Amino acid sequence: MTEFTDQLHQAANSLWQKSMVHPFVQELKSGELPMTKFRFYLLQDRYYLNEFxxxxxxxxxxxxxxxxxxFLLAGAQDLKDSEMAVRERFFEQLKITPDEIAQTPIAPTAYAYVNHLDMTLERDGIGPTVASLVPCYWLYQEIGQKLADSGSPVSYYQEWIDTYDGDWYATNVKRILRLTNSLADSSSASEREKMQLAFVRSSYYELQFWQMAYKQERWS
Incomplete structure (x- = not known):
């Protein structure tokens, strides 16, 4: 039986494929990604995950x-205990200080992505907003699983990969997919269209997030 989330996955497939082959992801796998770009990613992702x-x-x-x-309250706590905890270890090991965090501007793409989530919640309600969260879970799992086949020679990058290839992460992905399908089942056709649009837009911003980090995007 085809689930609503299968439909979402298909709708965003071209964007996800571009994420899979983006230079940031590919160089993270090969170990060639400059640490300056990974640091920039971590600083922007810290802002995003806090808002997420x-x-x-x-x-x-x-x-x-x-x-x-x-589910949502447990997910918020799990983010703090898992992904955000891993990031904090990276910050300590890479000597990213509170001053550096405070002095680093939020990049345009990170700012726009969070605003997209905020607007979806305010304008479209619960179903579309839950759908807008899904790519951050599901796309990262697919990337983590794909990169796990070869791994990375850089320990930081390997730990990043391991975060999204673990059983505990797979459990969280299954939960949010189940919730999304449940919400879709009880929604009207127009509501499901809004859910799909929110999902695709988030998938677009996920792709732009790699580009933002790779180019170390600044406000012009």
Missing amino acids: SKFHRAIAAKTSDQQTKE
């Missing part, structure tokens, strides 16, 4: 469905 976690809690506050609420 907040969106889980914001959606949870808006829903009356207990199952949805529990």
Whole structure:
């Protein structure tokens, strides 16, 4: 049986394929990615993940469905305990200081991605906003699984890959896909269209995020 998330995956397939072969991802795998670009990515991703976690809690506050609420609150906590904890270790090991964090401007793409999530929540509601979160889970899993086949010779990059190739991460992906399908099942056709649009837009921003980090994007 074809699930709604299969439809979403197909709709964003061309964007995901471009993410898979983006120079940032490919050089992370080969070990050729300059550390300056990885540091820039980490600083921008720190901002994004903090906001991403907040969106889980914001959606949870808006829903009356207990199952949805529990998943989102657990997801926010898991982000703190897993991905964000890994990032904090990277920051310590790479000597990224609180001053550097404070003095690093939010890049245009990171700013736009978070605004997209915010606008989706305010304008379109719970279903589309949950769909807008899915690419960050699912695309990273697919990239992690693909890169795990060969790994990376750089320990930081290998740890990044391992984060998204683990069983615990796969469990979280399955949960948000199940929630998305459940929300789609109880939504109208127009609501499902909004969910798909939100998913594709997030997939676009995921692709642009690699480019932002690779070019170390600045405000012009």
